[in-house]
Amino acid sequence: MIAACGTFADTRTDLQNFAEIEKGRYLASAADCVACHTVWPNGARFAGGRPIETPFGNIVSANITPDRETGIGSWSDDQFDDAVRRGIRPNGARLYPAMPYPYYTKMSREDVLAIRSYLKALEPVRNPVLTNTLPFPFNIRTSMRVWNVLFFKDERFKPDPQKSDVWNRGAFLVEGPGHCGACHTPKNFLGGDKSGEYLRGSNLQDWFAPDITNDERTGLGRWSLDEVAEFLKSGHNRVGAAVGPMAEEVMHASSAMSESDLKAIATYLKDQPGHSDKLAPLPENNPQMVAGEAIYRDQCAACHQIDGKGVARLFPSLADSSMARADDPTSLLRLVLRGSRSVATKEEPTAPGMPSFAWQMNDEQVAAVATYVRNRWGNPAPAVSSSAVAKLRSNLAKRVD
Ligand code: HEC
Ligand code: HEC
Ligand code: HEC
Known part of the structure; x- marks a missing residue:
């Protein structure tokens, strides 16, 4: 009888644990912990070592598997919570905000401990990770104290009672x-x-x-x-x-x-209000528009169509693309220069691709076609200069990704 009670109690704990781990798994996935804490494609999941690019230099992510020596297996729940929601390591050193603790701080302690339960259930992976060296003054972790005073608010999410x-x-x-x-x-x-x-x-x-x-x-x-x-x-x-x-x-x-x-x-x-200014469209005889239209018909219309509306789920509608109309044209120019292959998901298993035009077009031509797609179908956006194209082209030449 006692044994039966014991078994019953254990099963209940298991079920509770299971629910907790499942909650943690879902939150860790929504929080994308695995993306930064894994070296893709061959590194062990969550074992760290991926350099995260920031304007101040690369910061290498940590091993967050339950390995006791090289991971976080020996950390207490409080230490884990301090790292994830406050950017503080067990020894008091500060994390760089390349680890998004300024956002994770909105989660509750229960949320974070659920993530911890999920991580605890993973296979421990031995993988010592070398920490980064940022250029002065950012190499000084203590300077993060000042950063935190300026930009970090240690506060939980507060629901707005006026909203659903x-x-x-x-x-x-x-x-x-x-x-x-x-x-x-x-x-x-x-x-x-x-x-x-x-x-x-x-x-x-x-x-x-x-x-x-x-x-x-x-x-x-x-x-x-x-x-x-x-x-x-x-x-x-x-x-x-x-x-x-x-x-x-x-x-x-x-x-x-x-x-x-x-x-x-x-x-x-x-429900987040817009703010951008309405601009006047470029006149049709604007030289960039004239050159851009010819290039568009030649190089882009086969996929994105003459009316810019593309083909649903295969070729994006440039007529409605906010990415194309962003004040900063970097993503648009990068796609034209580099081409791309977008993501394949369960819902959309074959990712279509866009070819690279870097070899076929000079900076003026890329600027013209970009200006054209930003101004042809309403909601005009600022014209693109060939110097912006030249700058991005030289930045991209230095990149490995
Ligand atoms: C955008 C990339 C990114 C994401 C997403 C991310 N991390 Fe990190 N994390 C980092 C980087 C980079 C570091 C190292 C920062 C440093 O050295 O100051 C780090 C450090 C940590 C540390 C401290 C480890 C140590 O040994 O000091 C923990 C714990 C951690 N992350 C847990 C998580 C969890 C849990 C999640 C998801 C909820 C997560 N991280 C999501 C980039 C990320
Ligand atoms: C062979 C077909 C093809 C051609 C030609 C092509 N594209 Fe694309 N384009 C795509 C595909 C497919 C995507 C979706 C991104 C991906 O799958 O990588 C895309 C995406 C884009 C986007 C991003 C839209 C958004 O909001 O996500 C822009 C902008 C764009 N193309 C502009 C152009 C311009 C300008 C040209 C001509 C210089 C061009 N494309 C030529 C196939 C093409
Ligand atoms: C690691 C950086 C990163 C994070 C984190 C991120 N995004 Fe993005 N997002 C981008 C970039 C870069 C683009 C432009 C490329 C593209 O359109 O795919 C983008 C594009 C988008 C677009 C398409 C906008 C358009 O006009 O074409 C949407 C919608 C979006 N993100 C929503 C989100 C939401 C919601 C989240 C949080 C759950 C999120 N993003 C988190 C980097 C990010």
């Missing part, structure tokens, strides 16, 4: 585990979020992560709520395809989120 539960769930996911602002909010010269420009687009790693507010020209104003959710689930929709860092985000994180969570994120993003 769905909106609040979306807000929590975007501000907290999803850390969308890490890429989509512009940064000041010290790498802190610019206040008042939340989610309005930011330059990183020679990409531009566009405005994801509901702005008509630069943001998601032309996307329906379902189209936002579809993009996050499959990496594709009528308007665009996820490429570069966003392809990684979709592959490891958002494609694994539940339909209801993706709708929640879409509801929240579609």
Whole structure:
């Protein structure tokens, strides 16, 4: 009898543990821990060692498997919580915000301990990781104390009682585990979020992560709520395809989120007000528009169509692409120069590709066709200069990715 009771009690604990681990697995996936803490494609998952690029230099991610010597197996729950939500290591040293603790801080302690339970259940991997060396003054971890005073708020997510539960769930996911602002909010010269420009687009790693507010020209104003959710689930929709860092985000994180969570994120993003100025369209006889139209018909229209509307889920609609109309044209120029192959997901298993035009077009030609697609179908965006193309071309030549 006693034995039977014991068994019953154990089973209950197992079930509780299972629920906790499952909650942690889901949050860790939404938070994309695996993307940064793994050397792709061959490194052991969560074993660290991937250099994370920042404007101040590369910062190598840590081993967060339960290995006691080279991972975090010997850490207490409090130590784990301090690292993930406050950027403090067990020895008191500060983490660089390449680890998105300024966003993860919005999670509750229970959330973070659930992630810990999930990580504890993984196979320990022995993998000593060498920490980075940033140039002065950023190599001094103590300077992060000053950074934290300036830019870090140790505070949990607070639901807005004026808004629906769905909106609040979306807000929590975007501000907290999803850390969308890490890429989509512009940064000041010290790498802190610019206040008042939340989610309005930011330059990183020679990409531009566009405005994801509901702005008509630069943001998601032309996307329906379902189209936002579809993009996050499959990496594709009528308007665009996820490429570069966003392809990684979709592959490891958002494609694994539940339909209801993706709708929640879409509801929240579609409720963020737009702000960009309306510009006057360039006149049709503008030399860049004339040259750009000829190049477009020759090189782009076969896929994106003469009317710019593309072919749903195969070739993005440039007529509605906010990425193409971003004030900062980096992502558009990068696609034209480098081409790309977007993400393949369960929903969209064959990722179509776009060829590279770097060899066929000079800087003036790339600038002209870019200016044309930014001004042809309404919601005009600033013209692109050939010097912007030249600069990106030389940056890309130095990149390995
Ligand atoms: C955008 C990349 C990125 C993401 C996403 C990310 N991390 Fe990190 N993490 C880092 C980097 C880089 C470091 C090392 C920072 C440093 O050395 O200052 C780090 C450090 C850590 C540390 C400290 C380890 C040590 O030995 O000091 C822990 C714990 C950690 N991350 C856990 C997590 C968890 C849990 C998640 C998901 C909830 C996560 N990280 C998501 C980049 C990331
Ligand atoms: C062979 C077909 C093909 C041609 C030709 C082509 N593209 Fe693309 N383009 C694509 C595909 C496919 C994507 C989706 C990204 C991916 O799958 O990597 C894309 C994506 C884009 C995007 C991103 C839209 C968004 O919001 O996600 C822009 C902008 C773009 N192309 C511009 C151009 C321009 C300008 C040209 C001509 C210089 C061109 N493309 C030629 C196939 C093509
Ligand atoms: C690691 C950096 C990174 C993170 C984290 C990230 N994004 Fe992105 N995102 C980008 C980049 C770069 C682009 C531009 C390339 C593209 O359109 O695929 C982009 C594009 C997008 C687009 C398409 C916008 C358009 O106009 O074409 C949406 C929507 C989006 N992100 C939503 C999100 C949401 C929601 C989150 C958080 C759950 C998020 N992103 C997290 C880097 C990131």
